[in-house]
Amino acid sequence: MHALVQGVILGILTGGVYALMASGQTLIFGIMKVVNLAQGAMVIMAAYLAYQLFTTFGVDPFLAIPITTILMFGLGVGVELLFLRPLRREDKSELSLLVTFAVALLIEGVLSVTWGTTYRSINAGYANSSWTLGRYQITVVRFWAFVLSLVALGLLFWLLNRTRFGRAVRATVQNPESARLLGVEAQWVSALGFGLGAATAAAAGSVYGLLYPFTPGSHYDLISRLLSIVVLGGLGSVGGAVVAGVIVSTSSAVVAATISPAWSEMTFFIVLILVLLIRPRGLFGSVNRGAI
Amino acid sequence: MSIPSVVRGGVFVAVLVTLPMLGLQHWFLNLLVFVLMYATMSSSWNLVGGFAGYPSLGHAGFFGIGAYTLALIFKDQVLATGYEPFLLLPLVGLVGALVGWPIALISMRTRADVFAIVTITFLFVVQTLAFNLHSLTGGSQGTALPIPPFSAAGFELPFYYVMVGLLVFTMGLTFATMRSKLGLSLVSIRADEDKARGVGVRVIGVKVLAFSVSVGITSMVGAVWAYYESFIYPQFAVDPLITIAMVLMTFLGGRGTLWGPVLGAVILESGQQLLTYQLGAVQLYLIAYALIFLVIILLLPRGILPTIEDRLRLRRRRRRTAAAAALPGGPPSSNVADAASMLGRGAT
Amino acid sequence: MTNLLSVQDVTKVFGGVRAVDGASLLVKEGTVTALIGPNGSGKTTLFNIITGYLKADAGRVEFDGSDVTGSDPGRLYRKGLSRTFQQARIFPQLTVQENLVVAGGYGWRSLFTSRIGRADRERAASLLEEFRLSDISELLASELSYGQRKLLEFAAVLMSEPKLVLLDEPTAGVNPVLIETMERHIRERNAAGITFLIVEHDMTFVMRLCDPVIVLDAGRPIFAGEPSVVQNNALVLDAYLGS
Numbered sequence: 001m002h003a004l005v006q007g008v009i010l011g012i013l014t015g016g017v018y019a020l021m022a023s024g025q026t027l028i029f030g031i032m033k034v035v036n037l038a039q040g041a042m043v044i045m046a047a048y049l050a051y052q053l054f055t056t057f058g059v060d061p062f063l064a065i066p067i068t069t070i071l072m073f074g075l076g077v078g079v080e081l082l083f084l085r086p087l088r089r090e091d092k093s094e095l096s097l098l099v100t101f102a103v104a105l106l107i108e109g110v111l112s113v114t115w116g117t118t119y120r121s122i123n124a125g126y127a128n129s130s131w132t133l134g135r136y137q138i139t140v141v142r143f144w145a146f147v148l149s150l151v152a153l154g155l156l157f158w159l160l161n162r163t164r165f166g167r168a169v170r171a172t173v174q175n176p177e178s179a180r181l182l183g184v185e186a187q188w189v190s191a192l193g194f195g196l197g198a199a200t201a202a203a204a205g206s207v208y209g210l211l212y213p214f215t216p217g218s219h220y221d222l223i224s225r226l227l228s229i230v231v232l233g234g235l236g237s238v239g240g241a242v243v244a245g246v247i248v249s250t251s252s253a254v255v256a257a258t259i260s261p262a263w264s265e266m267t268f269f270i271v272l273i274l275v276l277l278i279r280p281r282g283l284f285g286s287v288n289r290g291a292i
Numbered sequence: 293m294s295i296p297s298v299v300r301g302g303v304f305v306a307v308l309v310t311l312p313m314l315g316l317q318h319w320f321l322n323l324l325v326f327v328l329m330y331a332t333m334s335s336s337w338n339l340v341g342g343f344a345g346y347p348s349l350g351h352a353g354f355f356g357i358g359a360y361t362l363a364l365i366f367k368d369q370v371l372a373t374g375y376e377p378f379l380l381l382p383l384v385g386l387v388g389a390l391v392g393w394p395i396a397l398i399s400m401r402t403r404a405d406v407f408a409i410v411t412i413t414f415l416f417v418v419q420t421l422a423f424n425l426h427s428l429t430g431g432s433q434g435t436a437l438p439i440p441p442f443s444a445a446g447f448e449l450p451f452y453y454v455m456v457g458l459l460v461f462t463m464g465l466t467f468a469t470m471r472s473k474l475g476l477s478l479v480s481i482r483a484d485e486d487k488a489r490g491v492g493v494r495v496i497g498v499k500v501l502a503f504s505v506s507v508g509i510t511s512m513v514g515a516v517w518a519y520y521e522s523f524i525y526p527q528f529a530v531d532p533l534i535t536i537a538m539v540l541m542t543f544l545g546g547r548g549t550l551w552g553p554v555l556g557a558v559i560l561e562s563g564q565q566l567l568t569y570q571l572g573a574v575q576l577y578l579i580a581y582a583l584i585f586l587v588i589i590l591l592l593p594r595g596i597l598p599t600i601e602d603r604l605r606l607r608r609r610r611r612r613t614a615a616a617a618a619l620p621g622g623p624p625s626s627n628v629a630d631a632a633s634m635l636g637r638g639a640t
Numbered sequence: 641m642t643n644l645l646s647v648q649d650v651t652k653v654f655g656g657v658r659a660v661d662g663a664s665l666l667v668k669e670g671t672v673t674a675l676i677g678p679n680g681s682g683k684t685t686l687f688n689i690i691t692g693y694l695k696a697d698a699g700r701v702e703f704d705g706s707d708v709t710g711s712d713p714g715r716l717y718r719k720g721l722s723r724t725f726q727q728a729r730i731f732p733q734l735t736v737q738e739n740l741v742v743a744g745g746y747g748w749r750s751l752f753t754s755r756i757g758r759a760d761r762e763r764a765a766s767l768l769e770e771f772r773l774s775d776i777s778e779l780l781a782s783e784l785s786y787g788q789r790k791l792l793e794f795a796a797v798l799m800s801e802p803k804l805v806l807l808d809e810p811t812a813g814v815n816p817v818l819i820e821t822m823e824r825h826i827r828e829r830n831a832a833g834i835t836f837l838i839v840e841h842d843m844t845f846v847m848r849l850c851d852p853v854i855v856l857d858a859g860r861p862i863f864a865g866e867p868s869v870v871q872n873n874a875l876v877l878d879a880y881l882g883s
Contacts, residue, residue: 035405037349037412086590095589097408098347098539102585105536109578174655220532224413231409262424269417272410273398280402474751476734480742483731486693490713490723491743492800498751 006136007257011250013142016149017207019245021222022229023156023238024200030173030236031193034084034096038104040223042198045107046072046205047214048115051122061122061206062148068202076198079103080191104219111216122209145207152203153242159196160238169193173236221265228272234285243283297467308456312449321448323565325520328455329513330561333534334541334553335462336509340502341539342547343475345482346404349535350411353418354388354507356530358514361387363435363524364428374441377519378454381512388511389504396503400496415532422526434525437518451520458516459554462509466550478502479548510538533577537561540585546595555596560584643702644669644804644835645690645721650699651859652685659685660696661859667804672826672836674846674867677856678880683839684726684808686856690837691723691806692716704803718745720803726812728789730796732782736773739781739792740764745800763799771795771825787818794825798834805829807838811845823849847871855879 025039046068053059053067083099130139160166171179172189180186208214208222229248233240248271256264275282308328312321333351341347361384362377371377399410422429429435442450469475477498480488489495518524541560546552564577592599645667652660660682667673677683688694690701692713701709703721716722730739741760756764768774771791776784781792790810797805807826811819819842826836826849840846846853847867854864857879863870870876 029405035409037408083586083590087593094345094347094404095593097405098543099586099589101349102582102589105578106582106586109576109580109582112578113576220412220416220419224416227409227413231406235405262420265420266417269413272413276398276401276406276410280406471755472752473746473755476738476742476755477751479733480731483733484729486713487725487729487731488742490691490693490717491796492714492717492745493742494748494751495714497748 002135003257004254007254008250009136009138010142010257011253012246013138013146014211014253015246015249016146016153017204017211018225018229018249019242020149020152020200021204022226022233022241022245023153024197024204025226026230026233026236026241027156027169027200027238028194028197029230030238031169032080032084032096032190033093034100035227035235036194036197037097037100037223038079038107039197039201039226040219040221041104041107041111042072042075042201043205043208043222044214044216044219045075045111046202047122047209048111048120048205049202050206050209051120054122054124061124061210062144065148065203065206068205069199072202072205073195073199076195077191079198080194084194085187085191104223108216108219115216117215117217119213119215120209121213122206124210141207141210145211148203148207152200156196156200156238165189165192225268228268228275230282231272232275232282234282236286237282237284240282240284301463301467305456305460308459309453312452318448321452323562325448325451325455326565327557327561328452328459329517330537330541331554331557332455332459332462333510333513333538334545334557335459335466336506336513337538338542338547338549338553339466339469339478339506340499342542342549342553343469343478343482344499344502345485346400346407346499346503347539348411348503348506349408349539350413350415350418351507351510351538352531352534353411353415354392354510355514355517355534356418356422356526357391358384358388358511359518359524359529360422360429360435361511362515362518363437366438367435369438371438371441375450377437377440377515378450381454381458381515384515385508385512388514389508392507393500393504396500397496400499400503415530415535419526419530422530429526432526434523436523437521439522440519451516454516455513458509458512463550463554465505465509470550474498474501482548533581536581536585537564540581540588543585543588543595544592546597546599549595549597552595552597641668641670643667644704645837646700646702647686647690648700648702650686650689650696650701652682652689652694652696658859660689663699663856663860665854665861665864667835667837668852669803669835670830670833671852672830672838672850674850674853675837675839675856676841676843676846676853681856681879682859683856685859687723687806687808687839691721717800717802720800721806722797722800722802722804723806724790724793724797724808724810726809728786728793730781730784730789730793733780735778735780736784736792737761737764737768737777740767740796740799743796743799767795767798770828787814790814790818791821791825794822798829802834804835804837807836807840809839809841811840811842819845 021039021043025036028034028036028039049068049071050061050064053064054061059067083103084096087095087099124141126140130137131143160169168179168189171182172186212218225248229244230241232248233242233244248268251271252264252267255267311324333355337348337351362380365380366377395410395414399407423432425431440447440450469478477488477493477495480493481495481498485495514529518529537560541556542553543556544559545554545556588595594602643666647663647665650660650663651658663682663686675683675686685694689696692708692711692715695710699709700707703716703719706719708716708719708721731742734742737756741756741764744760744763764777765774768777771794773788773792773795776788781789784792794807794810810822814822823845830836838846838850851866852864853867853870854861855870855876856862862875862879863873865873
């Protein structure tokens with residue numbers, strides 16, 4: 001019982017971070033109908049950036065976030081402009097997937113060459129400390145990561161619901177044709193949207209670096225998890241990604257605590273299969289039968 | 293079947309069969325074995341990624357399944373002739389296809405995006421299992437297969453010929469598919485799946501069939517590789533780089549063509565093998581592959597062979613228009629022979 | 641005359657908007673029925689629901705005596721209900737002839753037979769002849785003009801010998817000569833026993849060809865009757881001109 005509750009606490013705390021990463025990914029899908037297979041790689045890249053800022057300049061990973069966010073936003077916009085924009089409309093759905101995959105590999109390759117393949121982690125002083133709440137432990141890092149995720153998600157929601165840009169984004173997601181008629185520049189929204197997705201990866205990257213040891217190849221593990229979360233939440237639904245992120249992360253942590261850590265990695269895949277068998281559109285996604 | 297294709301096929305097989313008799317050096321035969329492996333895998337990937345238009349990102353998982361299946365079958369066994377593993381290849385292929393079948397059923401019901409998601413996740417799961425199921429796979433320590441009892445002088449030869457056999461089989465299958473209604477269905481699915489469904493094409497069944505066959509073949513190649521290497525590690529048996537290579541080679545040569553994947557494999561695998569001696573670092577492959585991939589997708593999205601085919605067709609059409617215009621009375625002008633369409637400017 | 645198609649109380653809501661609101665209609669066998677209505681009346685949505693491309697939130701669709709609510713397009717096609725699309729969807733990478741053959745509705749075993757067999761050639765030949773596409777049967781569909789594509793799409797859905805064909809704006813973006821051609825083909829096929837349900841904006845085309853005419857407004861039929869009566873009906877005028 002104790003293990004179960006501890007697992008739940010852990011899951012919820014980590015869930016916030018996953019929710020943040022997944023929301024960026026599902027947002028990109030919602031705007032551009034592109035599955036960004038480079039989302040995991042972008043998180044890892046941000047982790048390396050935070051790592052470097054920490055080891056060279058002693059910048060605390062949380063404080064590095066504004067810097068990494070701006071850098072990654074730029075990267076995201078750049079990727080969209082350079083690699084996704086030139087795709088012709090007919091090829092777009094088929095090829096954009098592979099393009100983002102290639103970008104992920106490119107990032108992995110560059111990271112390998114720059115930092116090598118030994119595992120790194122950001123060893124901030126508080127990395128191992130934790131608070132005790134009754135019989136349960138709450139690691140400091142996880143707690144602040146959770147808070148950060150809430151803040152970042154809050155910012156994202158504010159951006160999407162209260163600003164003109166956000167409204168343009170939501171209009172494009174719901175109905176690209178009408179949005180265009182109303183004067184929304186879909187391409188401009190695409191580029192900035194992709195940048196935004198990359199920015200969420202930046203925020204999550206610092207946290208990831210603090211929580212887990214990482215290597216350039218870590219993005220495969222990460223992207224598989226994110227994809228399962230996004231599918232459960234419903235492709236394109238940011239709220240769904242948040243809910244799903246917490247659900248999947250909690251299930252995984254509970255499994256790790258009560259059964260075994262090895263099985264917890266399977267949790268993501270099992271969730272993915274179950275969703276596809278029972279309700280392919282996920283919790284909040286829409287059905288697509290392809291008439292128009 | 294037209295005479296030229298039979299001749300082309302015949303010449304190709306004849307060349308492959310006689311090549312080793314030229315007294316080639318070991319490193320070259322080794323290179324050829326790998327080129328054949330990738331040509332076969334790319335051709336098999338082409339069935340589902342090229343013809344059907346469903347880019348599977350998890351084929352490397354089936355490569356690993358084939359490798360470990362053979363390792364398990366022959367665990368601690370002593371081989372008599374050394375050809376036993378080859379004889380059991382069809383069994384390995386069947387295992388791969390049986391694993392792939394439910395995966396396809398689950399993931400191919402909605403859209404190609406979801407399919408890619410499932411396949412990439414599957415790859416990761418297989419890799420995790422390979423690392424964790426110590427009793428079956430030896431975990432990160434790897435697992436051994438019986439050493440092939442072939443002479444040192446002609447070690448590569450059996451593998452070479454088996455791979456030639458697999459490649460010819462795969463290409464034959466591809467050829468037959470292109471000539472059948474199965475091929476017609478696959479192209480229609482790739483062109484406009486919802487419309488295909490709407491005109492009665494059995495989309496799900498066709499996709500699942502293509503995927504199962506495709507991964508079955510990939511599993512067989514994995515098994516041959518395992519036997520060739522004699523000792524396999526999870527990070528190499530289930531390596532995303534294998535998927536990437538297959539996809540890239542098919543793209544380069546031309547998706548949905550018979551010779552495209554083979555051409556892509558010849559170019560890229562020989563290039564990679566030759567550069568191995570110069571560069572060495574795996575990380576640079578990754579960057580190189582990724583960059584080549586992006587360049588191809590952006591600049592030559594159809595691949596080499598289809599682009600050449602398009603140019604030829606354009607030239608043929610221009611000649612036809614010129615010939616038609618030269619006839620007395622000018623070009624035909626019924627609603628059937630729309631002049632605009634003859635000039636290559638299709639609708640909208 | 642029996643009711644070949646029966647739509648009962650179908651509703652479809654899109655985020656608060658009732659695109660189709662308790663719509664019911666009947667299509668009698670042997671007719672060329674029109675479905676008209678101002679923009680936003682729900683014609684396309686209803687069309688997509690009937691043809692299986694969209695799932696209704698409520699209601700029932702019956703075709704040829706059996707309940708086909710929620711059936712997918714493939715199943716409907718095999719039962720004898722086919723449709724065309726406004727944008728003339730054909731398979732660009734296939735030739736004209738192949739576009740017809742692939743729509744032939746073949747079963748599992750046929751998958752392993754020849755891509756274009758003798759039987760396919762014969763079936764396709766008569767349609768190619770009828771639609772005057774024989775000369776270009778070897779061209780890739782991507783090389784056709786828009787008008788040719790519309791003809792090809794129409795011809796292709798006839799390959800399975802359907803009972804009911806739903807045409808989605810057959811005259812949209814098409815020149816007057818081709819409109820006449822389309823009309824002729826529809827009449828000929830109707831005389832041969834095919835029922836048509838046509839969504840259209842071109843009123844003169846509708847008035848010439850169709851009977852009855854069903855008028856849709858705000859997601860449900862508000863009137864159905866002969867073309868001459870429909871033209872003068874107050875409700876219909878109201879719907880189009882707005883109030």
